[in-house]
Amino acid sequence: GDSVTQMEGPVTLSEEACLTINCTYTATGYPSLFWYVQYPGEGLQLLLKATKADDKGSNKGFEATYRKETTSFHLEKGSVQVSDSAVYFCALRLFSGGYNKLIFGAGTRLAVHP
Amino acid sequence: NAGVTQTPKFQVLKTGQSMTLQCAQDMNHNSMYWYRQDPGMGLRLIYYSASEGTTDKGEVPNGYNVSRLNKREFSLRLESAAPSQTSVYFCASRLRGRESTDTQYFGPGTRLTVL
Numbered sequence: 001g002d003s004v005t006q007m008e009g010p011v012t013l014s015e016e017a018c019l020t021i022n023c024t025y026t027a028t029g030y031p032s033l034f035w036y037v038q039y040p041g042e043g044l045q046l047l048l049k050a051t052k053a054d055d056k057g058s059n060k061g062f063e064a065t066y067r068k069e070t071t072s073f074h075l076e077k078g079s080v081q082v083s084d085s086a087v088y089f090c091a092l093r094l095f096s097g098g099y100n101k102l103i104f105g106a107g108t109r110l111a112v113h114p
Numbered sequence: 115n116a117g118v119t120q121t122p123k124f125q126v127l128k129t130g131q132s133m134t135l136q137c138a139q140d141m142n143h144n145s146m147y148w149y150r151q152d153p154g155m156g157l158r159l160i161y162y163s164a165s166e167g168t169t170d171k172g173e174v175p176n177g178y179n180v181s182r183l184n185k186r187e188f189s190l191r192l193e194s195a196a197p198s199q200t201s202v203y204f205c206a207s208r209l210r211g212r213e214s215t216d217t218q219y220f221g222p223g224t225r226l227t228v229l
Contacts, residue, residue, distance in 0.1 A: 004156070032216075043118070043204055043220035044157075089156060093216075099170065100145075100208075102218060104156030 002027045006090045006105035013080055013112050021075040021108045023064075023090035031092035033057075033066050033073040038087045038107070047075075047088070080112045116140055118221035120205050126227045127195045135190040135224050137205030145208040146188035147172075147218065148180060150201040157204060163188055195228045202226070 007022040025031065032051045036044040048057030053068035062077045073090060090105040121136045139146065144165045149157040159172030163182040177199060179191045192199060205221040 036220075041222075043222045044206075045220070046217055049217070091156075099162060099164065100216075101159070102147075102157075104158075106154050106156045 002031075002092065002094065002096065002101070002103055004090050004092055004103055004105035006088075006108050009087075009107075009109040011108060011110045013110070015082055015112055015114050016079045017112075019075070019077040019080045019084075019110065021088055021090075021110070023073045023075065023105060025071050025073065025090075025092050027071075027092055027094055027103075028096075029094050031094040033064070034091040034093065034102075035062070035064055035073070035075050036089040036091060036104075038089065040086070044089060080110070082112045082114055085110055085112045118205055118207055118219055120203075120221040120224050122224060123222070124225050126229065127192075128229050129196060131195050132191065132193050133195065133226075134192075135203055135205075135226075136187070137189065137221060138187045139205075139207040139219070140186065141207060141209065141219065142185070143207035143209055143219075144185070145210060146182065147206040147208070148178075148188070148190045149204045149206065150174065150199075151204060151223070152201050160190065160203075192226075195226075197228045200226060200228045 034049045035047040037047045048059040050057040050066035056065045064075045087107045087109045089107045118139045147162045148160040161180040163169045166185045181189045203224045206218045208218045
């Protein structure tokens, strides 16, 4: 079935380190792909998205490229800050079972230390 | 413009008690959703409402009921709470449109514990 797999956390980095959080998906059809971020005590916020193959989503220094050949959408940032500490969710959206379905990965917790 | 709001933020229930989680959005969105978030499992869809007056089951609807009171409000009811319903509950609303702009917006969540 349709699913999203992302790397287990927690990921612990020092400030200004490079970040990669891996995400791969399984889906029938051509899903749109998303990264959501959840800061402590808050709801999910859309971080970036890509709607077709080879699209690159970017926001707040984060980037992810929709790779159809490897069914991946890895999240990257060149230099993380303490304020980036949060849980990151990869998700796909497709029309299935009569509605527009958003399927989430389990989430990856990122902790950035000064 | 408050976005998506949820009440309460926290709730503790005893097994068998009932309660209603409230959700409201002020963005004039047609579609609204209820999810639950459990450790290691991401978010799973409980119920959704594609438009005012319609509701449909999602992935994990058992033990829940919903009401789309009007375009703004979408409530989730637990008639007889069970410990398996201990979770964090998120409401979301969706801006429908072209693929590039179609996005779900989430509320801050309700943390529910059933003893």
